[in-house]
Amino acid sequence: xxxxxxxxxxxxxxxxxxxxxxxxxxxxxxxxxxxxxxxxxxxxxxxxxxxxxxxxxxxxxxxxxxxxxxxxxxxxxxxxxxxxxxxxxxxxxxxxxxxxxxxxxxxxxxxxxxxxxxxxxxxxxxxxxxxxxxxxxxxxxxxxxxxxxxxxxxxxxxxxxxxxxxxxxxxxxxxxxxxxxxxxxxxxxxxxxxxxxxxx
Numbered sequence: 404x405x406x407x408x409x410x411x412x413x414x415x416x417x418x419x420x421x422x423x424x425x426x427x428x429x430x431x432x433x434x435x436x437x438x439x440x441x442x443x444x445x446x447x448x449x450x451x452x453x454x455x456x457x458x459x460x461x462x463x464x465x466x467x468x469x470x471x472x473x474x475x476x477x478x479x480x481x482x483x484x485x486x487x488x489x490x491x492x493x494x495x496x497x498x499x500x501x502x503x504x505x506x507x508x509x510x511x512x513x514x515x516x517x518x519x520x521x522x523x524x525x526x527x528x529x530x531x532x533x534x535x536x537x538x539x540x541x542x543x544x545x546x547x548x549x550x551x552x553x554x555x556x557x558x559x560x561x562x563x564x565x566x567x568x569x570x571x572x573x574x575x576x577x578x579x580x581x582x583x584x585x586x587x588x589x590x591x592x593x594x595x596x597x598x599x600x601x602x603x
Contacts, residue, residue: 423542509570544587550564
């Protein structure tokens with residue numbers, strides 16, 4: 404971690420600035436938890452909507468796409484969310500982070516997937532840099548609550564959701580990420596207990 408980054412994080416702690424990103428697969432309760440944290444800490448909740456970005460460009464987040472298209476739409480998603488986060492000058496909590504965007508991008512890669520690794524690596528580097536720039540704390544919300552189908556949401560495939568969960572945890576512990584992170588245990592389902600777990 405650079406000297407400047409350490410100074411910024413120290414200042415944020417001293418001034419009680421919370422920039423919290425809730426990470427994890429879809430259908431784990433990230434938005435609900437983020438709203439509860441916003442109420443608890445009396446800070447703005449910044450809601451992100453990848454679905455709106457997909458729909459704007461004629462795509463559906465739950466349907467398969469080739470990797471070139473996936474990487475292209477993920478760039479559009481990160482552009483849209485940066486605009487939202489830049490508008491907040493102090494504390495905030497949000498229900499998506501670049502960690503999530505990277506996980507969904509990587510989850511689409513299989514053995515036969517044609518990938519331009521240079522483009523992929525540039526995207527991952529960009530996402531880590533944005534994470535380090537905007538966030539002081541990451542919280543991983545694991546699959547635990549019952550899965551409920553919603554129109555327009557990503558696929559309710561338990562294996563896929565677990566795959567994403569493990570990718571998110573790995574990315575949070577990657578050496579390129581300098582934000583502190585916590586993984587909320589699966590057995591913590593109660594919303595109030597989830598909030599407490601984050602601020603222990």
